[in-house]
Amino acid sequence: MGKLSKRNILWVVPFLIIIVYWFMYGPSNDEKNKQYITYIKESTLTNESTTNFESAFNEHCNNGEWIYFKTSSRQNVVEYIGACPVDGQELSNINLQFIVEKDQASFTVGAMLVDGEKQSTEERDAFLNKILSPNNEIATP
Numbered sequence: 793m794g795k796l797s798k799r800n801i802l803w804v805v806p807f808l809i810i811i812v813y814w815f816m817y818g819p820s821n822d823e824k825n826k827q828y829i830t831y832i833k834e835s836t837l838t839n840e841s842t843t844n845f846e847s848a849f850n851e852h853c854n855n856g857e858w859i860y861f862k863t864s865s866r867q868n869v870v871e872y873i874g875a876c877p878v879d880g881q882e883l884s885n886i887n888l889q890f891i892v893e894k895d896q897a898s899f900t901v902g903a904m905l906v907d908g909e910k911q912s913t914e915e916r917d918a919f920l921n922k923i924l925s926p927n928n929e930i931a932t933p
């Protein structure tokens with residue numbers, strides 16, 4: 793094969809850098825991502841609730857999409873994006889985030905945006921109670 797010349801090294805080093813970058817920052821583990829999304833879809837807001845998030849959003853919202861991402865602080869976040877009625881008005885674009893523990897033992901409800909504007913915790917909770925309660929009646933916390 794011969795000895796390595798400068799030209800060969802100039803081809804090999806960038807190639808190795810690309811390979812290392814691919815393995816460190818390449819495509820994420822899709823199966824693990826799906827597990828986080830499925831965990832939230834099948835979860836309920838309270839132990840007494842019988843309606844899971846997927847059923848509630850499918851019933852009340854249009855164009856729903858679930859995405860998973862990891863924040864820079866290594867939090868696992870599942871976000872629902874869709875068009876839902878808010879405060880009994882016309883459909884509004886919402887983004888609702890759920891922060892999932894690494895072992896998928898629990899989650900907390902995160903931020904909610906309506907048409908790009910962050911909602912208060914009370915507004916978020918009222919929205920969730922509305923769509924998760926049977927017959928669209930407001931549930932008591």
